[in-house]
Amino acid sequence: MKQPPRPRPAFVLAIAAVLLVAGCDDMTKQRKQNPYASRATAPGEVPGGTVQYGETASPVPPVTMALLERGRTEYHVFCASCHAETGDGHGMIVQRGFPAPPPLAMSSPAASRPQFLYDVVTGGRGMMYGFAQRIEPGDRWAVVAYVHALQRSQHMVLADLTPEQRAAP
Numbered sequence: 001m002k003q004p005p006r007p008r009p010a011f012v013l014a015i016a017a018v019l020l021v022a023g024c025d026d027m028t029k030q031r032k033q034n035p036y037a038s039r040a041t042a043p044g045e046v047p048g049g050t051v052q053y054g055e056t057a058s059p060v061p062p063v064t065m066a067l068l069e070r071g072r073t074e075y076h077v078f079c080a081s082c083h084a085e086t087g088d089g090h091g092m093i094v095q096r097g098f099p100a101p102p103p104l105a106m107s108s109p110a111a112s113r114p115q116f117l118y119d120v121v122t123g124g125r126g127m128m129y130g131f132a133q134r135i136e137p138g139d140r141w142a143v144v145a146y147v148h149a150l151q152r153s154q155h156m157v158l159a160d161l162t163p164e165q166r167a168a169p
Contacts, residue, residue: 060114061138063145071146074139078131079147087150099127104147105154112151117144 033041061067076085084091087104094100110116121140124130135143158166 061141067142067145068149070139071142071144071149074135074143075146075150078135079143082128087147087154101126101128105151112148114141114144114148117147 075083080091082091082093082098082101083089083104084094089100089103104111118140120128121135121143122130122132131140
């Protein structure tokens with residue numbers, strides 16, 4: 001009995017490549033349904049004591065000197081390497097060739113909202129990764145307060161200071 005001819009390896013690879021390419025799809029552009037979008041489609045009950053997505057985990061604390069000091073410490077640990085000490089976006093990482101982040105003193109309305117900055121610190125933006133796993137929610141608010149202080153410091157004039165502030169070293 002005669003054996004059927006064996007397919008050539010190149011032919012088999014070509015068929016496999018065509019099938020593989022035909023099966024590819026850009027899944028990022030597909031319509032998706034979030035099962036957690038409503039209680040009717042959720043797969044289960046939301047456990048008690050959890051924070052709904054999009055809500056802040058902690059309320060905005062009042063701005064105190066202690067909060068600003070904590071924000072300064074956290075900013076220097078986590079942010080200054082890219083954003084620099086002054087927030088101009090020319091930190092050590094940027095000097096080593098990494099793309100520069102926008103200056104923190106940008107005066108866009110969105111960048112001046114505390115919740116926007118909190119969300120950026122939490123989830124990241126652009127090339128910046130989120131710090132939700134590294135910075136506690138209360139400390140994120142401290143970083144936001146310190147960034148606001150940096151933003152205001154870029155536009156301060158001597159007339160804005162009180163006589164006591166001018167006399168301080």
